[in-house]
């Protein structure tokens with residue numbers, strides 16, 4: 129009788145929209161964008177691509193950093209995690225080493241670049257292994273999108289790191305960035321831009337190709353700790369919004385890209401090496417950036 133009465137009370141409570149906290153299955157979706165230049169110990173191309181003699185070891189360190197963030201996020205209450213492998217060929221993460229209940233975005237091109245897979249259902253974004261912008265005077269492998277080709281990328285007139293472009297994409301979906309890992313310079317650049325997000329400094333930049341670094345084990349521990357802190361504070365963070373329409377200025381290191389792109393009526397050539405594109409939002413800007421850094425007529429298949 130008592131059980132039946134309790135059950136009835138619960139049914140009434142649910143019908144009235146009141147559900148006890150422990151009965152609710154709260155969803156917490158986290159998006160993790162993973163780059164490699166900011167991974168523990170990374171200093172040169174020797175670690176960054178298949179041609180480098182240390183690449184295979186450092187893919188493991190990158191995977192372990194992502195795994196540390198992923199496991200910590202689950203422990204802190206995350207219910208779903210999407211990871212994007214967002215460095216080089218987009219095929220760096222050793223996916224068999226990641227927790228089995230995540231999904232992974234791999235390879236290119238992608239309309240949302242390093243943020244492919246994000247949407248308005250996510251609660252927070254985490255950046256792992258990030259680096260400073262090409263206009264920053266410090267930071268290991270400081271560059272924006274392409275170290276070989278681009279000398280500056282600006283949104284609405286301000287030079288911006290990849291972390292800023294990606295925060296704006298997340299912000300378009302009302303998702304705040306909650307944590308970043310990398311060297312001390314990107315943690316500073318990102319917190320200057322995005323506010324008081326959690327930052328895991330896994331190395332200290334000495335120059336473009338030198339750093340003082342933590343050991344991998346220590347870096348994983350730090351990333352774990354900062355991820356948990358970030359999720360505990362998740363309600364405090366605000367999505368990063370850029371004013372629309374969004375004006376994109378790109379300065380190339382070479383002369384010919386700006387000359388040729390200016391043949392398109394949607395593109396304005398602003399000086400010998402620079403072009404301007406205005407997108408209705410950051411999504412259009414993202415697609416445009418992916419296009420100009422990927423397209424070549426020799427594309428096959």
Ligand SMILES: [Zn+2]
Nearest residue numbers: 163164165215
């Ligand atoms: Zn990278």
